[in-house]
Amino acid sequence: MNIAEIIFLLIKSWTLIGALVALVFLTVGIDRIDEDAQGAYAFRPLLIPACLLIWPLIIWRWFVLETGRDQWPKRHKPPRESHFWVAIAFAVAIPVIMLLGFSQKQEWPADFKPQKISSEQEQSQ
Amino acid sequence: MSVKYIPVQWNSNKWKYNAVMLSAVFAYLWIFIELTPDIMQNEGRINSQVHNARAFGSCAFFMLTVILCIGPLARLDERFLPLLYNRRHFGVIAAAIGVTHAFYIINWYFAFSKSNKYEALLFANTSYGQLAGFPFEIFGVFSLTCMLLLAVTSHDFWLKFLTPRIWKNVHYLIYAAYISVVAHVSFGILQDQQDNRLTIAIIISALAVAVLHVLAAFKERKTGDVAAKTLDNNLVRVCDVSEMIDGYAKVIKLENGERVAVYLQKDKLSAISNACAHQNGPLGEGKIIDCLVTCPWHGFQYNVKDGSSPAPFTEKVPTYNLHLDGDTVFVDPKANPPGTYVEPVAINP
Numbered sequence: 001m002n003i004a005e006i007i008f009l010l011i012k013s014w015t016l017i018g019a020l021v022a023l024v025f026l027t028v029g030i031d032r033i034d035e036d037a038q039g040a041y042a043f044r045p046l047l048i049p050a051c052l053l054i055w056p057l058i059i060w061r062w063f064v065l066e067t068g069r070d071q072w073p074k075r076h077k078p079p080r081e082s083h084f085w086v087a088i089a090f091a092v093a094i095p096v097i098m099l100l101g102f103s104q105k106q107e108w109p110a111d112f113k114p115q116k117i118s119s120e121q122e123q124s125q
Numbered sequence: 126m127s128v129k130y131i132p133v134q135w136n137s138n139k140w141k142y143n144a145v146m147l148s149a150v151f152a153y154l155w156i157f158i159e160l161t162p163d164i165m166q167n168e169g170r171i172n173s174q175v176h177n178a179r180a181f182g183s184c185a186f187f188m189l190t191v192i193l194c195i196g197p198l199a200r201l202d203e204r205f206l207p208l209l210y211n212r213r214h215f216g217v218i219a220a221a222i223g224v225t226h227a228f229y230i231i232n233w234y235f236a237f238s239k240s241n242k243y244e245a246l247l248f249a250n251t252s253y254g255q256l257a258g259f260p261f262e263i264f265g266v267f268s269l270t271c272m273l274l275l276a277v278t279s280h281d282f283w284l285k286f287l288t289p290r291i292w293k294n295v296h297y298l299i300y301a302a303y304i305s306v307v308a309h310v311s312f313g314i315l316q317d318q319q320d321n322r323l324t325i326a327i328i329i330s331a332l333a334v335a336v337l338h339v340l341a342a343f344k345e346r347k348t349g350d351v352a353a354k355t356l357d358n359n360l361v362r363v364c365d366v367s368e369m370i371d372g373y374a375k376v377i378k379l380e381n382g383e384r385v386a387v388y389l390q391k392d393k394l395s396a397i398s399n400a401c402a403h404q405n406g407p408l409g410e411g412k413i414i415d416c417l418v419t420c421p422w423h424g425f426q427y428n429v430k431d432g433s434s435p436a437p438f439t440e441k442v443p444t445y446n447l448h449l450d451g452d453t454v455f456v457d458p459k460a461n462p463p464g465t466y467v468e469p470v471a472i473n474p
Contacts, residue, residue, distance in 0.1 A: 004244040004331075012457075034286065036439065040129040049277035052296075061286055072463055076398040076443055077383055078405035083315045087342035088301045090334035094307055098331060101311025104257050 015052045022051030025058060033065040128437045129281050134254040142211040145219065179314065180230030181222050183323065186306055188219035189272070190330040199342030206421055211278045216299075222278040223269050230262075241306055241377035256312075264309035267367050281403070289405040291315070307331050352378045359363075360455035361449055363387050366394075366472050367452060372401075376409035379458045385445050386452060388413055388429045393469035395429040396445035396456055402463070403440060 001009075026044045030037045037044075051058060064070050157180040171179075192215050219220035235245040236252040250260040253457030275296055284292050310327055318324050321326045339371030353361045365373050366389070373382055374386040376399050385400035397418075398408045417435060432442040447470045448455040461467065 002248060003242075004247040005241075007247060008241070008244055034282070036130055036285070037282065039128075040131065043130045043132045043280065043282065046280055047133055047282060049273075050280075050283060053274055053277060057291075058367040061291075063381065069229060070288075073383075073443070073460060074290055074338070075402065076400040076460075076463075077381075078166075078400050079290055079293055081382060082301065084342045084346055086297070086300065087338040090304065091339045093304045094331050097308045098311050098328065100256065101191070101315060104259075105316050107258075108436060109363060 014055075018052035018055040019048075021055040021058060022048050025051060025062060029062050033062060072108075128439065130280075133277065134281070137396070138150075138212065139205075139211050145212055146158075146215055148224065150184060150188070150218065151188070154180050155182065155456075173227060178226055178233065181226035181229060183316070183327075185219055185223040185226055185386050186224060187311060187330060188215065189299075189303055189306060190334055191217055192219060193299065193334045194337055197337035199339040201337070201344060203421070206400055210424075216272070217276045217279055220269070223272055227265070227269055230265075232334065250393045259312050261309050263311035264312065268302045268306040268309060271298040271305070275299060275302075284404060285424060289400070289403070292407065293452045303334065329438040345439050352380045352382070355380055355458055358455075360458070363447075363454040364452060365452045366449075369454075372413045374409040375454075376407070377456065381458070383458075383460065384409070385443075385456050385458075386418075387447065387456060388418065390416065390429065390469070392472050394447050394449070394454060395467065395469045395473060396447050397429055397432045398442040398445075398460065398463075401425050401440075402434075402442050408442070430469060431464055432461075433464045453466075 026047060030044070031046075129253065153397060158177060178253055190214060193236065195205065195208045195212055195215075199209045202289075231242050231246060234240040238245060240248075244263055250258070250262070251261075252258050258380065273300060276293065278287075278295060287295070315324055315327065319341065361379060363377050363385075364387075368386075369375055369389040371389050371391070376384055376386050378384050384407075386399040386407075387395050387396045388393060389415045390413050399407055401408050401420040403420065403425045405454070406420040406425070408418055408420055410421045410428065411418045412465050413429060416428050416430060418429055419426050425434065425440055426438075427440070427442055430444075432444045434440040442462050443460035444467045445460055446457040446467055448457070449450050449470050449472065
């Protein structure tokens with residue numbers, strides 16, 4: 001089994017567990033932790049793809065809400081502290097990456113004529 | 126803003142927003158595919174499969190560019206705020222366009238061998254140790270994965286379930302996705318590009334995103350992001366009443382990083398959290414009409430006396446206690462639980 005096959009096996013396993021989490025969460029859990037979801041079913045299929053991808057986060061948040069550990073002040077404190085430096089780092093990274101890319105670009109000479117660089121193949125008798 | 130969740134919340138503004146966005150997408154693809162078939166043509170002719178892949182790929186790049194420009198533009202000039210309103214639909218469509226690009230690529234470049242075409246995408250080029258000929262496909266895979274993650278977590282349920290703070294931290298991945306897509310383009314198609322028109326358009330787009338983010342960051346820093354000190358009486362000075370405008374708020378940042386919006390309405394003062402319960406939009410930038418302040422991002426409304434949305438809606442934000450000493454307004458930095466009624470403080474008792 002090569003590395004690519006292993007990666008795809010891990011992806012398949014991850015999404016399979018996600019499908020099981022989706023089955024339980026969207027049929028049982030969601031009604032227990034969000035009153036706005038009670039009696040609302042049409043939107044639930046839209047949540048399946050996220051369950052496949054972020055199921056560990058879903059299990060953790062479900063546990064936090066079920067056990068009453070949710071801290072309401074955190075809901076009203078947006079992550080703005082790092083905005084400035086994230087924006088600066090982001091703005092610097094863009095031209096740096098483009099320059100790196102262009103530094104690798106190989107220009108083909110306009111007057112280049114094809115040349116045979118390998119030796120003549122052996123002629124069969 | 127709903128009592129019970131529904132698949133997609135529509136209103137006339139969202140229909141108009143999506144109609145304009147989708148018209149622009151179709152126009153771009155039509156122009157690229159039908160009207161200017163040579164725009165990404167290299168010395169060797171390319172077939173329609175590759176041409177379509179490049180049309181959808183470049184479309185996704187420009188869509189992501191516009192999405193990333195909307196945020197800083199709205200911070201620099203509030204006239205751009207309407208563009209922010211339905212940005213999530215924009216992101217979902219951009220992800221769909223990106224997926225289409227990926228399928229065109231995989232079904233052409235990796236589909237004609239005995240290997241699984243998705244596995245072939247990973248092992249066809251493994252020159253990860255050098256810049257020249259770096260497997261740029263992996264940048265595209267990462268960007269598309271991020272865009273899909275953001276798209277599938279875009280429903281309002283996820284905002285409430287994960288909390289705006291976690292949701293926003295997850296959605297910071299948009300920056301990583303864009304940097305990765307710039308790398309995907311720089312080490313990919315631009316290495317082989319003979320026609321400079323698209324190259325220039327891509328460079329200008331990416332630099333515009335960078336410059337706008339720097340300008341918005343410096344503006345935000347300049348306009349007071351410094352926390353106010355808590356005084357000996359455990360209160361925080363907000364401002365003098367004479368500095369306030371009826372119907373609008375003064376926003377103050379507390380030492381713990383929370384922001385409080387203090388409103389003056391008909392000679393009475395009220396204070397609520399500056400962070401909307403929906404996406405933590407800046408409530409302090411909204412105007413009060415009939416005791417209700419409207420979030421400038423998505424239109425959620427709250428009564429400034431109790432921080433609650435009008436029935437039948439259920440969103441709530443914390444409230445704060447105010448004190449008036451002469452003309453000076455002070456706020457108690459200890460927030461009341463969301464939805465707690467606080468009697469407004471009269472400025473002319």
